[in-house]
Amino acid sequence: MTQIFFNAAITASIYILCALSLTLVVRATGKFSFAIGYLVISGGYLFLAGGFFALLVGSIILGAIHYFFTLKPFHSKLLPLIATMAFGVFLESIISIYFGVDVKSLNVFSESINLFGGYITYLQLVMIFVALFISTIVLYCFHFTKWGLILRAGALSQSLGVNTEKISILTVIIGSLIAGIAGYFVGVDTNLSPTMGGFYSLKAFAVSVIGGVGSLYGCVVGGLFLSFVEQLILFISIGDFSVPSSYKDAVSFVLLLLVLLFRPDGLFQRRKRLV
Numbered sequence: 108m109t110q111i112f113f114n115a116a117i118t119a120s121i122y123i124l125c126a127l128s129l130t131l132v133v134r135a136t137g138k139f140s141f142a143i144g145y146l147v148i149s150g151g152y153l154f155l156a157g158g159f160f161a162l163l164v165g166s167i168i169l170g171a172i173h174y175f176f177t178l179k180p181f182h183s184k185l186l187p188l189i190a191t192m193a194f195g196v197f198l199e200s201i202i203s204i205y206f207g208v209d210v211k212s213l214n215v216f217s218e219s220i221n222l223f224g225g226y227i228t229y230l231q232l233v234m235i236f237v238a239l240f241i242s243t244i245v246l247y248c249f250h251f252t253k254w255g256l257i258l259r260a261g262a263l264s265q266s267l268g269v270n271t272e273k274i275s276i277l278t279v280i281i282g283s284l285i286a287g288i289a290g291y292f293v294g295v296d297t298n299l300s301p302t303m304g305g306f307y308s309l310k311a312f313a314v315s316v317i318g319g320v321g322s323l324y325g326c327v328v329g330g331l332f333l334s335f336v337e338q339l340i341l342f343i344s345i346g347d348f349s350v351p352s353s354y355k356d357a358v359s360f361v362l363l364l365l366v367l368l369f370r371p372d373g374l375f376q377r378r379k380r381l382v
Contacts, residue, residue, distance in 0.1 A: 109222075109223045109224045109225035110224075110225040110226065111335075111338045111339065111342060112225065113222075113225045113226070113227045113231075114338045115331070115334040115335040115337070115338040116235050116331075116334070117227070117231050117234060117235065117296060118334040118337065118338070119235075119238070119330045119331045119333075119334035119335075120234045120235050120237070120238035120239075120292060121234075121238075121289050121292050121293060121296070121307075122310055122311075122314050122330035122333060122334055123238050123242055123314070123326055123327055123330035123331070124147075124238055124241065124285050124286070124288060124289035124292070125143060125144065125147055125286065125289050125307050125310055125311035125314065126310075126311050126314035126315045126318065126326035126329065126330055127241070127242065127245060127282070127285055127323065127326045127327075128143050128146070128147075128282040128283070128285045128286040128289070128311065129143045129282070129311040129312065129315050130315055130320075130321060130322070130323055130325075130326050131245070131278050131279070131281060131282035131285070131323075132178070132278070132279055132282050133315075133320065133321055134258045134278065134321060134323075135258065135274065135275040135278035135279055135282075136174075136178045136179075136187075136275055136279065138178055138181070138184065138187040138188075139184075139187065139188050139191075139312075140173070140177070140178065140187065140188075140191040141188055141191045141192040141195055141305075141308050142173060142177065142191040142192070142194045142195040142198070142304075142308070143282075143286055143307070143308050143311045144195065144303070144304040144305055144306060144307030144308030144309070144310070144311060145194070145195035145196075145198040145199060145304030145305075145308065146166070146169055146170075146173065146195075146198070146283050146286035146287065146290070146304075147286045147287070147289045147290040147293065147304065147307045148198075148199075148202065148290055148293070148299060148300075148301065148303050148304045148307065149165070149166075149169060149198050149202065149286075149287065149290060149304075150162055150165075150166055150286060150287025150288060150289065150290025150291055151213070151290035151291055151293050151294035151299045152202050152206055152211070152290070152299060152301075153165040153166065153287065153290075154213065154290070154291050154294060155206070155211060155213060155294065155299065159291075162287050162288075162290075162291060163284065163287070165287070166280075166283045166284045166286070166287030167280055167283065167284065169198075169283055169287075170279050170280035170281075170282065170283025170284065171276070171279075171280060172194075173191070173194065173279060173283060174275065174276055174279040174280070176190075176194070177190040177191045177193075177194045178190075178191070178279065179275075195304050195305070195308065198304065199301045199302065199304055202301040203301045206301070208300075208301060208302075210298045210299065210300050211294075211298065211299045211300070212294070212298050212299070213291070213294040213295050213299070215230060215294075215295045217229045217230035217231070217295075230295055230296075231296065234292050234295075234296065237288070237292075238292075241285060241288070242323075242326075242327050245281075245285075245323060246323055246324065246327075249323050254274060254277070254278075257271060257274050258274065258278065289307075293307070306356075309359075309360070310333075310359060312363070313333060313359040313360065313362065313363045314326060314329040314330045314333055314359075315329065316329075316363055316366055316367065316373060317329040317332060317333055317362060317363065317366050317373060317374055317375075318330070318332075318373050318374070318375050319372060319373025319374075319375055320373065322373065322375070324375070325373050325375045328375045329373070329374070329375060332374070332375075333358075333359055333362065336358055336362065337355045337356070337358050337359065338355075340354070340355055340358050341355055
């Protein structure tokens with residue numbers, strides 16, 4: 108059971124950061140972005156190219172491009188989704204050209220330790236604590252700073268004369284940085300491939316919907332919930348039958364469909380009172 112907990116916590120650290128990135132974009136612009144997963148993978152390749160400095164600078168630049176070219180120009184709900192999908196495919200093509208289509212590894216070695224009967228590496232422990240730290244900082248700023256107040260007020264801020272564009276740009280860039288860090292985690296925990304972007308975009312969508320669209324708290328709880336369910340599925344066995352590991356990822360999409368059908372506000376959102 109300890110090993111299930113460790114595996115779920117490691118996976119959740121990536122899922123939470125992906126969903127936080129997507130939710131910040133939704134909060135800042137009111138639009139969904141399918142490019143999040145591609146920004147995640149780009150972060151891993153930026154680190155591969157030039158270390159943390161390249162990851163930070165590159166993520167800031169990609170965040171600015173993301174905002175000005177795929178989010179700001181469009182005012183409907185559908186067009187930004189298509190534009191961000193095209194941006195993601197563009198990033199995938201650039202990565203494939205410069206790094207090739209073969210699977211890459213960041214080759215970061217970390218010693219494994221036995222902790223409470225389960226095995227985990229020091230680097231994986233760092234991943235978990237960094238994800239918790241980033242989540243805590245974002246949640247604190249969202250609830251207790253002027254930046255968070257403007258985001259929570261949404262369209263009301265603009266109607267009161269507050270210049271929300273600077274806040275929107277800053278928020279999308281922060282989301283891009285968080286996605287880049289998630290990409291580094293993906294690279295050190297597993298491997299990197301240019302085609303993984305769509306997968307992590309879908310995971311970000313699934314966690315966001317399960318936790319409640321637009322809820323930063325829901326991202327954290329939804330990421331933990333989804334990762335634990337995925338890990339528990341792998342340990343199900345009835346006689347000689349056990350669930351293949353390749354089926355694990357299908358769980359998130361089954362959950363997504365069930366939530367959309369029966370609890371569209373999300374599993375962890377308070378139901379809105381009808382007047």
